[in-house]
Amino acid sequence: xxxxxxxxxxxxxHSLAERLESKRNYNYTxxxxxxxxxxxxxxxxxxxxxxxxxxxxxxxxxxxxxxxxKLGLENPEGREKKAIWMDCGIHAREWIAPAFCQWFVKEILxxxxxxxxxxxxxxxxxxxxxxxxxxxxxxxxxxxxxxxLWRKSRSLPxxxxxxxxxxxxxxxxxNWGTVGVSYNCCDNTYCGTSPVxxxxxxxxxxxxxxxxxxxxxxxxxxxxxxxILLPYGHPEIxxxxxxxxxxxxxxxxxxxxxxxxxxxxxxTSPQVLYKNSGSSRDWARLVGIPFSYTFxxxxxxxxxxxxxxxxxxxxxxxxxxxxxxxxxxxxxxAFNNVTTVPNAAVTTxxxxxxxxxxxxxxxxxIMAFSLTTGVLM
Amino acid sequence: MNLTILIVMAVLTxxxxxxxxxxxxxxxxxxxxxxxxxxxSVPEAADGTEVFHEEGxxxxxxxxxxxxxxxxxxxxxxxxxxxxxxxxHYLNTRYGSPYRWVGLHKVHSANAEEVxxxxxxxxxxxxxxEMTGNTTEKCSAEVLFPALENQRSPQVQASCEALLTANTTxxxxxxxxxxxxxxxxxxxxxxxxxxxxxxxxxxxxWHLGGVASSFVMLKESTENTLYNMAQVANVTQLETExxxxxxxxxVLLHDMVSQEIIHWKLLVTWSxxxxxxxxxxxxxxxxxxxxxxxxxx
Numbered sequence: 001x002x003x004x005x006x007x008x009x010x011x012x013x014h015s016l017a018e019r020l021e022s023k024r025n026y027n028y029t030x031x032x033x034x035x036x037x038x039x040x041x042x043x044x045x046x047x048x049x050x051x052x053x054x055x056x057x058x059x060x061x062x063x064x065x066x067x068x069x070k071l072g073l074e075n076p077e078g079r080e081k082k083a084i085w086m087d088c089g090i091h092a093r094e095w096i097a098p099a100f101c102q103w104f105v106k107e108i109l110x111x112x113x114x115x116x117x118x119x120x121x122x123x124x125x126x127x128x129x130x131x132x133x134x135x136x137x138x139x140x141x142x143x144x145x146x147x148x149l150w151r152k153s154r155s156l157p158x159x160x161x162x163x164x165x166x167x168x169x170x171x172x173x174x175n176w177g178t179v180g181v182s183y184n185c186c187d188n189t190y191c192g193t194s195p196v197x198x199x200x201x202x203x204x205x206x207x208x209x210x211x212x213x214x215x216x217x218x219x220x221x222x223x224x225x226x227x228i229l230l231p232y233g234h235p236e237i238x239x240x241x242x243x244x245x246x247x248x249x250x251x252x253x254x255x256x257x258x259x260x261x262x263x264x265x266x267x268t269s270p271q272v273l274y275k276n277s278g279s280s281r282d283w284a285r286l287v288g289i290p291f292s293y294t295f296x297x298x299x300x301x302x303x304x305x306x307x308x309x310x311x312x313x314x315x316x317x318x319x320x321x322x323x324x325x326x327x328x329x330x331x332x333x334a335f336n337n338v339t340t341v342p343n344a345a346v347t348t349x350x351x352x353x354x355x356x357x358x359x360x361x362x363x364x365x366i367m368a369f370s371l372t373t374g375v376l377m
Numbered sequence: 378m379n380l381t382i383l384i385v386m387a388v389l390t391x392x393x394x395x396x397x398x399x400x401x402x403x404x405x406x407x408x409x410x411x412x413x414x415x416x417x418s419v420p421e422a423a424d425g426t427e428v429f430h431e432e433g434x435x436x437x438x439x440x441x442x443x444x445x446x447x448x449x450x451x452x453x454x455x456x457x458x459x460x461x462x463x464x465x466h467y468l469n470t471r472y473g474s475p476y477r478w479v480g481l482h483k484v485h486s487a488n489a490e491e492v493x494x495x496x497x498x499x500x501x502x503x504x505x506x507e508m509t510g511n512t513t514e515k516c517s518a519e520v521l522f523p524a525l526e527n528q529r530s531p532q533v534q535a536s537c538e539a540l541l542t543a544n545t546t547x548x549x550x551x552x553x554x555x556x557x558x559x560x561x562x563x564x565x566x567x568x569x570x571x572x573x574x575x576x577x578x579x580x581x582x583w584h585l586g587g588v589a590s591s592f593v594m595l596k597e598s599t600e601n602t603l604y605n606m607a608q609v610a611n612v613t614q615l616e617t618e619x620x621x622x623x624x625x626x627x628v629l630l631h632d633m634v635s636q637e638i639i640h641w642k643l644l645v646t647w648s649x650x651x652x653x654x655x656x657x658x659x660x661x662x663x664x665x666x667x668x669x670x671x672x673x674x
Binding site for chain 2: 030031141142145148149151163167182186187188189225263265267271272273274300301302303304305306307308309311
């Protein structure tokens with residue numbers, strides 16, 4: 001009996017040592033292959049059960065797990081919690097993005113206990129973080145130096161075309177197949193055979209789609225270009241809260257610049273990059289998540305997607321500042337009734353002359369009128 | 378009457394999205410059925426897809442012609458940025474070397490005008506920086522993107538205030554002599570490698586690859602492209618001829634707009650006296666049995 005107890009205790013100590021070691025030894029300033037990221041997620045969950053739980057919410061084309069980590073604390077008053085969504089690695093070659101998702105989790109883990117604001121936020125909202133959405137594509141970029149710049153998923157093509165893979169960020173159900181896409185399966189912006197035809201896009205759509213009332217903001221992390229993109233990718237469609245999206249985005253960019261002096265440009269994709277359709281960011285805004293942004297991390301073309309490992313830390317530090325700025329804003333807006341945004345006039349919609357803009361203006365006016373005169377209630 | 382207003386607002390909220398996060402009244406989730414049935418959120422077209430399909434018709438290589446603005450341009454928007462990127466490539470072809478690789482720092486101002494029967498001309502005030510150093514310099518430039526019926530390459534004029542004065546002569550001479558004296562010809566591959574790493578010894582050859590690539594990128598640029606060199610896949614030194622160091626380069630270029638990686642083979646010469654020249658350039662097909670796609674007309 002004593003021997004058994006001693007034996008069990010030894011095993012416990014050993015696993016404790018392993019847990020501590022893996023936490024201490026995981027190098028957040030290096031790029032990790034998928035097997036190591038899967039193991040890291042297990043270790044993080046096991047080592048922080050009060051804060052972290054994992055969830056497999058879909059399977060890739062090649063039937064690998066699409067896994068997220070849910071970060072959150074129990075609400076002391078048992079109130080219903082809200083949530084924020086962050087995903088990384090929709091595009092396989094953008095290695096700094098999964099590196100950032102891991103960095104983000106690490107930052108939260110290492111600072112929440114001594115950071116009152118962070119503790120408060122984690123009690124009020126859950127953070128769903130997917131380090132790698134496009135697992136098949138990401139693994140493919142690790143197989144061979146010549147595959148390093150693969151972008152798409154790895155699904156098999158339709159019968160009339162000969163190349164694998166769909167651009168997952170053109171596959172979401174948001175103006176799908178209209179602008180900024182290719183219908184040629186060999187191209188890097190191939191949008192797929194139909195909206196959400198790809199299991200990876202479907203997994204995100206189903207998970208987020210079933211929690212729309214909860215989710216306050218949707219952040220999707222990419223590289224490169226140093227941009228903060230707001231919806232929509234179509235040049236003639238504007239989000240109804242465009243002004244607020246810009247103001248919150250600019251605040252995030254300002255916070256990011258404070259860290260290492262890097263400029264991040266804020267705007268819609270058609271303004272500062274190119275028009276596109278079927279992006280996850282657009283879909284999230286379209287189904288009603290009020291704050292939806294694409295982060296394009298470092299750099300501006302010198303290394304592009306091949307960002308050196310010695311830039312992982314500074315890139316992640318500034319991205320963390322930006323993401324936290326947005327998360328803090330949406331949290332405070334939902335929980336502390338703070339609705340003023342620096343330099344934003346939330347109800348004005350300027351410079352839009354399309355019918356859409358007129359409709360929005362009319363509708364905003366009706367809403368404002370009915371709310372002030374109490375017509376609704 | 379109240380009910381009618383409520384229904385109208387609910388429908389509009391469903392189509393256009395709620396501007397406020399509230400826990401009461403219209404909640405986004407309750408309208409998702411309506412929205413998923415009509416993914417195109419533009420209310421004015423009976424069949425939204427049709428309207429945009431026409432505008433967004435994509436040619437085989439995914440090149441779409443935007444309607445480009447004229448007059449004063451927002452310097453952080455893509456038309457000015459793409460034109461400035463062309464200036465960067467031009468400066469590299471004129472002044473680049475293994476120790477001088479020019480990058481774009483910032484666009485200060487830009488405007489564009491239609492030039493009858495020629496194309497569109499951009500006037501730009503930009504700052505460039507040498508990626509090999511830390512200084513930035515201001516430049517004024519003009520870029521003429523030819524009308525499609527004409528030749529394809531843009532024409533650039535640029536003058537920079539104190540162009541690229543970092544004195545690289547000593548380093549260039551030293552490198553030139555070192556490469557000439559080599560008994561074994563140099564070669565390298567994957568610059569940078571998958572982890573973004575480049576051996577310090579290989580950096581000059583990486584810069585040279587970037588400068589040589591600018592010759593191609595300058596030639597290939599349009600208002601619908603944004604090129605950068607993604608990687609030197611391979612570089613091999615050839616025998617020196619006429620005092621020019623010679624290299625075969627296989628480079629990967631990235632076009633931000635199409636997101637494609639395009640392979641080019643270059644025959645490059647360099648000496649401090651003559652600068653960088655590209656004697657031959659050849660685009661390689663995307664895959665083994667593919668052909669290089671014809672350029673759009």
